[in-house]
Amino acid sequence: MQxxxxxxxxxxxxxxxxxxxxxxxxxxxxxxxxxxxxxxGNGSEEDFRSILSFTLVxxxxxxxxxxxxxxxxSLNNYLAGIARNLWVQxxxxxxxxxxxxxxxxxxxxxxxxxxxxxIEEERSENLDKVLSxxxxxCKEVLxxxxxxxxxxxxxxxxxxxxEGMVRKKKYNCMKELSNYLEEHPQLKNLLSL
Numbered sequence: 716m717q718x719x720x721x722x723x724x725x726x727x728x729x730x731x732x733x734x735x736x737x738x739x740x741x742x743x744x745x746x747x748x749x750x751x752x753x754x755x756g757n758g759s760e761e762d763f764r765s766i767l768s769f770t771l772v773x774x775x776x777x778x779x780x781x782x783x784x785x786x787x788x789s790l791n792n793y794l795a796g797i798a799r800n801l802w803v804q805x806x807x808x809x810x811x812x813x814x815x816x817x818x819x820x821x822x823x824x825x826x827x828x829x830x831x832x833x834i835e836e837e838r839s840e841n842l843d844k845v846l847s848x849x850x851x852x853c854k855e856v857l858x859x860x861x862x863x864x865x866x867x868x869x870x871x872x873x874x875x876x877x878e879g880m881v882r883k884k885k886y887n888c889m890k891e892l893s894n895y896l897e898e899h900p901q902l903k904n905l906l907s908l
Contacts, residue, residue, distance in 0.1 A: 718790050725778045736771055745791055749798045756806045766805070770798045848895060853888035860885055 724731035739745060749767050752758075758766070774794060778784060786793045846854040852873075859869045866878040866885075875881050 718786060721790070722778055722784065725775060732775065736775065739771055739774075739794070740767065742791075745794055748791060748795045752795065752798050752802055756802070756809075756811050758802065762802075762805070766798050766801050769801050770794055773797050773801075845892070845895065845899075849888060849891050852884065853891060856881065856884050857888050857892070 721735050725735050746763075746767065749770065750758075750763055753763055753766065771794075774797060846857060849857075855873055856869060859872065864872070866881045869875070870878050870881045873881070875884070
């Protein structure tokens with residue numbers, strides 16, 4: 716099937732979309748490519764399933780959002796670029812990104828920057844929604860803390876009486892955030908990749 720036919724099928728509705736995703740999910744060449752990418756950092760079988768799924772979801776979102784989408788080269792290379800970006804993000808999160816990547820890992824080649832930007836935007840939107848559930852004070856404290864502000868600076872900026880009060884507020888907010896994410900595992904997954 717031609718790439719343009721696949722894209723049209725995805726945009727045609729649920730049946731076409733499901734058919735194409737099933738076809739891509741079972742594509743042995745794509746599976747082998749993603750497994751090769753996951754060798755960097757010793758990705759597990761669970762990592763493989765997760766990266767494959769998120770790659771296909773991101774591809775679907777891009778096809779649906781970007782009506783002007785053009786893919787230069789093969790679909791396999793395009794999807795491999797998405798998978799590489801996702802895997803690098805995951806390795807960075809785990810602090811396991813090697814200092815030097817193998818030459819065949821090739822991050823520069825077909826890296827779809829539009830997809831990476833969409834992934835980051837979606838993660839940022841989801842994080843904003845989650846933090847908003849915690850309330851304005853928690854959101855402000857955690858956002859400043861995540862932006863590497865010192866406790867004294869946060870106390871001054873948000874009118875807390877002391878650094879100790881900010882530390883206590885941050886601790887309580889982190890606990891509340893953790894509990895919320897445990898109760899909503901789908902959000903936890905969306906924020907992790």
